[in-house]
Amino acid sequence: MKYLLVIAVVGFVLWLMFGRGRRPDAPPRPRRGAARAPGPVEMISCAHCGVHLPADEAVADAGGRRFCSEAHRLAGPR
DSSP, X not given: OHHHHHHHHHHHHHIIIIXXXXXXXXXXXXXXXXXXXXXXXXXXXXXXXOOXXXXXXXXXXXXXXXXXXXXXXXXXXX
């Protein structure tokens, strides 16, 4: 009887650790405080060198052309 009780307790503990409510095909749940990934960002090319960069990081001139840096804005378009 003693061994049956030990086997039952060990089985219950293993069930709690590994088998309770886990599905292998389910994606992991996001944490409550975790920030969500940003959505797609518009990519533009620099008017001087042509490198692609996010639109929110670009530097614009008075004509509305966008550049990758202040130095390329001062150099002007090609």
